[in-house]
Amino acid sequence: MYIPQLQDTATLNVGSDKQPIMQTFISPIGFNTTSVTRSLLEHGIDSEDTVQLIRPATETNDNRATEAVEDVKRLLQEIEPKIVVHTESIPHNDFEDAVMTCSNLLRTADGEVVVSLSGGARDVLLPLTVATMAHEAAITTTLGYSDIDGQVREFGLPSVSTMPSKGALETLRVVADANSSVTLPELSDNLEAVKSTITRHVSSLEDAGYVTSWIKERNKHVSITLSGRLCIAVV
Secondary structure, eight states: OOOOOOSSSOOOOOOSSSOOOOEEEEEEOOSOOHHHHHHHHHHOOOTTOEEEEEEESSOSSHHHHHHHHHHHHHHHHHHOTTOEEEEEEEOTTSHHHHHHHHHHHHHHOOSEEEEEOOSSOHHHHHHHHHHHHHTGGGOSEEEEEOTTTOOEEEOOOOOOOOOOOHHHHHHHHHHHHSSSOEEHHHHHHHHTOOHHHHHHHHHHHHHTTSEEEEEETTEEEEEEOHHHHHHHHHO
Protein backbone atom coordinates (compact mmCIF):
# COMPACT_ATOMS: atom_id res chain seq x y z
CA MET A 1 0.00 0.00 0.00
CA TYR A 2 1.34 3.44 -0.91
CA ILE A 3 1.49 5.94 1.96
CA PRO A 4 1.30 9.54 0.73
CA GLN A 5 3.02 12.49 2.33
CA LEU A 6 0.03 14.57 3.35
CA GLN A 7 0.03 18.06 4.73
CA ASP A 8 -2.69 19.25 7.12
CA THR A 9 -4.47 15.93 6.97
CA ALA A 10 -4.47 12.68 8.89
CA THR A 11 -1.93 9.91 8.47
CA LEU A 12 -3.10 6.86 6.59
CA ASN A 13 -3.36 3.82 8.86
CA VAL A 14 -1.86 0.72 7.30
CA GLY A 15 -1.99 -2.86 8.46
CA SER A 16 1.49 -4.44 8.44
CA ASP A 17 1.64 -8.12 7.58
CA LYS A 18 -2.07 -8.89 7.79
CA GLN A 19 -4.07 -9.73 4.71
CA PRO A 20 -6.38 -6.73 4.11
CA ILE A 21 -10.10 -7.28 4.45
CA MET A 22 -12.27 -5.64 1.81
CA GLN A 23 -14.19 -2.66 3.18
CA THR A 24 -17.01 -0.48 1.93
CA PHE A 25 -16.93 3.09 3.21
CA ILE A 26 -20.26 4.93 3.11
CA SER A 27 -20.18 8.66 3.70
CA PRO A 28 -22.28 11.72 2.90
CA ILE A 29 -20.46 14.43 1.01
CA GLY A 30 -21.07 18.16 0.82
CA PHE A 31 -18.99 20.97 -0.62
CA ASN A 32 -16.28 20.55 2.06
CA THR A 33 -14.51 17.21 1.60
CA THR A 34 -12.46 17.27 4.83
CA SER A 35 -14.94 15.19 6.84
CA VAL A 36 -14.80 12.51 4.14
CA THR A 37 -11.10 12.35 3.42
CA ARG A 38 -9.87 12.70 7.00
CA SER A 39 -12.21 9.93 8.19
CA LEU A 40 -11.06 7.57 5.42
CA LEU A 41 -7.38 8.29 5.90
CA GLU A 42 -7.44 7.95 9.68
CA HIS A 43 -9.37 4.70 9.54
CA GLY A 44 -7.18 3.27 6.76
CA ILE A 45 -8.04 2.34 3.19
CA ASP A 46 -6.69 -0.26 0.77
CA SER A 47 -6.77 -0.94 -2.96
CA GLU A 48 -9.58 -3.50 -2.64
CA ASP A 49 -11.90 -1.10 -0.83
CA THR A 50 -14.93 0.74 -2.16
CA VAL A 51 -16.03 4.25 -1.24
CA GLN A 52 -19.73 5.08 -1.54
CA LEU A 53 -20.41 8.82 -1.43
CA ILE A 54 -24.01 9.85 -0.93
CA ARG A 55 -25.45 13.24 -1.82
CA PRO A 56 -28.88 14.83 -2.23
CA ALA A 57 -30.64 14.19 -5.52
CA THR A 58 -30.86 17.97 -5.96
CA GLU A 59 -27.99 20.28 -5.02
CA THR A 60 -28.15 24.03 -4.48
CA ASN A 61 -24.85 24.32 -6.35
CA ASP A 62 -24.32 21.28 -8.54
CA ASN A 63 -20.93 22.42 -9.84
CA ARG A 64 -19.46 22.68 -6.35
CA ALA A 65 -20.95 19.30 -5.41
CA THR A 66 -19.43 17.63 -8.49
CA GLU A 67 -16.08 19.27 -7.81
CA ALA A 68 -16.12 17.92 -4.25
CA VAL A 69 -16.70 14.36 -5.48
CA GLU A 70 -13.91 14.70 -8.03
CA ASP A 71 -11.55 16.04 -5.34
CA VAL A 72 -12.17 12.94 -3.21
CA LYS A 73 -11.64 10.66 -6.20
CA ARG A 74 -8.35 12.36 -7.09
CA LEU A 75 -6.97 12.14 -3.57
CA LEU A 76 -7.95 8.51 -3.04
CA GLN A 77 -6.67 7.39 -6.41
CA GLU A 78 -3.33 9.07 -5.70
CA ILE A 79 -3.17 6.86 -2.64
CA GLU A 80 -4.49 3.66 -4.22
CA PRO A 81 -5.34 3.80 -7.96
CA LYS A 82 -7.57 0.74 -7.70
CA ILE A 83 -9.93 2.21 -5.13
CA VAL A 84 -13.48 2.31 -6.51
CA VAL A 85 -15.53 5.44 -5.76
CA HIS A 86 -19.29 5.49 -6.40
CA THR A 87 -21.85 8.22 -5.82
CA GLU A 88 -25.48 7.67 -4.91
CA SER A 89 -28.20 10.32 -5.09
CA ILE A 90 -30.62 10.25 -2.16
CA PRO A 91 -34.29 11.34 -2.65
CA HIS A 92 -34.05 13.88 0.15
CA ASN A 93 -37.52 15.39 -0.35
CA ASP A 94 -39.14 12.18 0.97
CA PHE A 95 -37.72 11.17 4.35
CA GLU A 96 -38.93 7.56 4.28
CA ASP A 97 -37.60 6.99 0.76
CA ALA A 98 -34.29 8.52 1.82
CA VAL A 99 -34.03 6.22 4.84
CA MET A 100 -34.87 3.13 2.82
CA THR A 101 -32.41 4.07 0.07
CA CYS A 102 -29.69 4.33 2.71
CA SER A 103 -30.89 1.05 4.21
CA ASN A 104 -30.49 -0.67 0.85
CA LEU A 105 -26.96 0.72 0.46
CA LEU A 106 -26.00 -0.69 3.86
CA ARG A 107 -27.62 -4.09 3.23
CA THR A 108 -25.94 -4.58 -0.15
CA ALA A 109 -22.49 -3.27 0.79
CA ASP A 110 -19.62 -5.74 0.38
CA GLY A 111 -17.11 -6.70 3.02
CA GLU A 112 -16.79 -4.82 6.28
CA VAL A 113 -19.05 -1.77 6.33
CA VAL A 114 -17.65 1.49 7.65
CA VAL A 115 -20.07 4.42 7.95
CA SER A 116 -18.99 8.02 8.45
CA LEU A 117 -21.78 10.05 10.02
CA SER A 118 -20.20 13.38 9.24
CA GLY A 119 -20.57 16.19 6.75
CA GLY A 120 -22.91 16.61 3.84
CA ALA A 121 -26.42 17.97 3.83
CA ARG A 122 -28.58 17.19 6.87
CA ASP A 123 -31.23 15.98 4.37
CA VAL A 124 -28.90 13.03 3.71
CA LEU A 125 -27.04 12.73 7.00
CA LEU A 126 -30.17 12.20 9.11
CA PRO A 127 -31.65 9.38 6.93
CA LEU A 128 -28.23 7.69 6.86
CA THR A 129 -28.02 7.91 10.65
CA VAL A 130 -31.47 6.34 11.07
CA ALA A 131 -30.64 3.52 8.64
CA THR A 132 -27.27 2.94 10.32
CA MET A 133 -28.92 2.57 13.71
CA ALA A 134 -31.39 0.06 12.27
CA HIS A 135 -28.53 -1.95 10.71
CA GLU A 136 -26.26 -1.56 13.71
CA ALA A 137 -25.45 -5.28 13.85
CA ALA A 138 -24.14 -5.26 10.26
CA ILE A 139 -21.97 -2.15 10.64
CA THR A 140 -18.32 -2.87 11.44
CA THR A 141 -17.31 0.67 12.31
CA THR A 142 -19.08 4.00 12.73
CA LEU A 143 -16.98 7.14 12.44
CA GLY A 144 -17.68 10.75 13.31
CA TYR A 145 -15.67 13.82 12.28
CA SER A 146 -15.75 16.64 14.79
CA ASP A 147 -16.44 20.15 13.52
CA ILE A 148 -15.04 21.41 16.84
CA ASP A 149 -11.56 19.90 17.00
CA GLY A 150 -11.22 18.19 13.60
CA GLN A 151 -10.75 14.77 15.19
CA VAL A 152 -12.16 11.52 13.81
CA ARG A 153 -13.69 9.30 16.46
CA GLU A 154 -15.15 5.82 16.35
CA PHE A 155 -18.36 5.31 18.30
CA GLY A 156 -20.91 2.60 18.87
CA LEU A 157 -24.59 2.92 18.09
CA PRO A 158 -27.32 1.52 20.33
CA SER A 159 -29.57 -1.16 18.93
CA VAL A 160 -33.01 0.29 18.30
CA SER A 161 -34.63 -2.84 16.91
CA THR A 162 -36.89 -5.05 19.01
CA MET A 163 -37.01 -8.50 17.46
CA PRO A 164 -40.61 -9.69 17.01
CA SER A 165 -41.60 -13.30 17.56
CA LYS A 166 -41.68 -15.53 14.49
CA GLY A 167 -45.46 -15.28 14.28
CA ALA A 168 -45.50 -11.52 14.75
CA LEU A 169 -42.83 -11.16 12.08
CA GLU A 170 -44.96 -13.14 9.62
CA THR A 171 -47.86 -10.83 10.42
CA LEU A 172 -45.62 -7.80 9.90
CA ARG A 173 -44.57 -9.06 6.48
CA VAL A 174 -48.21 -9.39 5.41
CA VAL A 175 -48.93 -5.86 6.62
CA ALA A 176 -45.90 -4.67 4.65
CA ASP A 177 -47.21 -6.30 1.48
CA ALA A 178 -50.50 -4.40 1.69
CA ASN A 179 -50.79 -1.37 -0.57
CA SER A 180 -51.89 0.93 2.24
CA SER A 181 -53.54 -0.85 5.16
CA VAL A 182 -55.03 -4.22 6.00
CA THR A 183 -57.81 -5.23 8.39
CA LEU A 184 -57.60 -7.84 11.12
CA PRO A 185 -60.01 -10.21 9.29
CA GLU A 186 -57.86 -9.90 6.16
CA LEU A 187 -54.75 -10.71 8.16
CA SER A 188 -56.49 -13.67 9.77
CA ASP A 189 -57.55 -15.05 6.36
CA ASN A 190 -54.14 -14.47 4.79
CA LEU A 191 -52.22 -16.12 7.60
CA GLU A 192 -54.85 -18.79 8.28
CA ALA A 193 -54.77 -17.90 11.97
CA VAL A 194 -57.49 -17.19 14.50
CA LYS A 195 -58.34 -13.56 15.15
CA SER A 196 -57.13 -13.66 18.75
CA THR A 197 -53.64 -14.67 17.59
CA ILE A 198 -53.53 -11.89 14.99
CA THR A 199 -54.77 -9.39 17.57
CA ARG A 200 -51.95 -10.41 19.90
CA HIS A 201 -49.37 -10.07 17.09
CA VAL A 202 -50.65 -6.65 16.07
CA SER A 203 -50.65 -5.49 19.68
CA SER A 204 -47.00 -6.49 20.17
CA LEU A 205 -46.00 -4.92 16.85
CA GLU A 206 -47.79 -1.71 17.76
CA ASP A 207 -46.07 -1.62 21.15
CA ALA A 208 -42.71 -1.89 19.33
CA GLY A 209 -43.68 0.93 16.98
CA TYR A 210 -43.64 -1.30 13.88
CA VAL A 211 -47.30 -0.78 12.95
CA THR A 212 -50.04 1.73 13.57
CA SER A 213 -53.75 0.96 13.75
CA TRP A 214 -57.12 2.67 13.74
CA ILE A 215 -60.80 1.74 13.70
CA LYS A 216 -62.84 2.43 10.57
CA GLU A 217 -66.33 1.12 9.92
CA ARG A 218 -66.05 -1.21 12.92
CA ASN A 219 -62.90 -2.84 11.53
CA LYS A 220 -59.39 -2.41 12.87
CA HIS A 221 -57.02 -1.31 10.11
CA VAL A 222 -53.27 -1.82 10.36
CA SER A 223 -50.43 -0.23 8.38
CA ILE A 224 -46.67 -0.56 8.64
CA THR A 225 -44.44 2.24 9.92
CA LEU A 226 -40.92 3.18 8.85
CA SER A 227 -39.59 1.31 11.89
CA GLY A 228 -41.48 -1.77 10.76
CA ARG A 229 -40.02 -1.56 7.26
CA LEU A 230 -36.55 -1.25 8.73
CA CYS A 231 -37.20 -4.22 11.01
CA ILE A 232 -38.01 -6.39 7.99
CA ALA A 233 -34.93 -5.10 6.18
CA VAL A 234 -32.55 -6.16 8.96
CA VAL A 235 -33.85 -9.67 9.68
